[in-house]
Amino acid sequence: MLQPVRGTHDLLPDLMARQRMVHTAARRVASFFSFEEMATPIFEFSSVFHRLGESSDIVSKETYTFQDRGGEELTLRPEGTAPVMRAIVSNGLTQSLPLRFLYIGPMFRYDRPQKGRYRQFEQVGVELVGPMSPAADLEVLCFAHMLLTQIGVRDQVKLHINTLGDKESRARYRETLVAYLTPFASELSVDSQRRLSENPLRILDSKEPQDRKILENAPSFEDALSPESAAYFQEVCTGLDALKIAYHIDRKLVRGLDYYCHTAFEFICETMGAQGTVLAGGRYEGLTSAMGGPDIPGVGWAAGTERLRDLSPHIPQKAPLFYLVPMGDAPQRESTPLAYALREAGLCVKTDMGGGNMGKRLKRADASGATCALILGEDELARHEILVKDLASGAQITLALNALAPYLKETFDLKD
Ligand code: ATP
Ligand code: MG
Helix, strand or coil, rough: CCCCCCCCCCCHHHHHHHHHHHHHHHHHHHHHHHHHHHHCCCEEHHHHHHCCCCCCCHHHHEEEEEECCCCCEEEEECCHHHCCCHHHHCHHHHHHEEEEEEEEEEEEECCCCCCCCCCCEEEEEEECCCCCCHHHHHHHHHHHHHHHHHHHCCHHHHEEECCCCCHHHHHHHHHHHHHHHHHHHHCCHHHHHHHHHCCHHHHHHHHCCCHHHHHHCCCCCCHHHHHHHHHHHHHHHHHHHHHHHCECCCCCCCCCCCCEEEEEEEEECHHHHCCEEEEEEEEEEEEEEEEHCCCCEEEEEEEEEHHHHHCCCCCCCCCEEEHHHHHHHHHHHHHHHHHHHHHHHEEEEEEECCCCCCCHHHHHHCCCCCCCCEEEHHHHHHHHCEEEEEECCCCEEEEEHHHHHHHHHHHHHCCC
């Protein structure tokens, strides 16, 4: 028996419906914020990701990179920001700023599979490209907050926020941090030992207990911030206060790629353990120039759809279903055009396709989750009538066939 590849999952209808709820909410909130949906290919030239720095964990360890039959080096996208920036440059959109994009789609990372961590997963993400201001950071934070509210997870997550400051602040901090960590180098995790020379800031984000212990006394980012960077961050925080969005300043929060600067944030669900970050993002610069365009700053975030889905208490709403039961040869023949006409009128119809007596068929109607059974017998058909049986109450009513659709729409309050 064949199994799906480790770290991949089938989305059977129940999960799919719950995942779609997240999509619907994201698209709704996007329209309120005037963000437009776009999509990029799921694979790109490897250079789109690799020029962002081999030092990031995603690029160095987690990409699915392969040569296609034409010998091109391609990578399944591990995240959405670099492809969106590539698309902005490739399509000449750098003249039409600001850009406000939503994307939804699968990402691929060679991560260690476990609950909430997959090798193919999906992200919902946004990018606000062009403006370099606390107001832009607040705009995407508000979007995230509203999405989390609408899917019912806001009270289960906490906003953690930090600033990585400008380039100079980061370089200053990097030096202080390396000076502090170097004497402990041999006690750090293997990954962090590698990061020490390549991407020391990323060590702050390590989940390894031995690293966390050493980091307890690490110098604070705050002391390395330039006055301008500190003022920028203060404005973001004041904005959150005004919005009454609660947050926790976490001086150890960093982002993976070197392009991140200033505001960095994560919405974390503490009860989910190491897979508790449901949405993460921040401000970046230099990405469009790495793609061969002018340097345009941006701010955005991405959320794991599966993690959002698993936290959301909402149950997908289905439109009422009508279960058509033809009894006899003539009704059987009539059932296909009748179902077609009802569907054309905007009703959801499932026609019974098994045999058996009425009892058996009504049992199937019940099991299908239908609201009503529509029973079309020989006698009813001869009189151009149909029996409508409410499956919850058992109440039934006989109607003229041509009155059926208007009756169902009126009774179940279905709009066109
Ligand atoms: P983590 O620290 O959990 O590895 P990350 O820093 O790699 O996360 P980002 O690159 O910021 O994550 O991606 C944003 C969001 O995408 C995460 O907060 C998470 O919800 C989701 N995500 C990332 N990697 C995976 C994965 N392998 N499986 C499922 N969801 C993921
Ligand atoms: Mg990761």
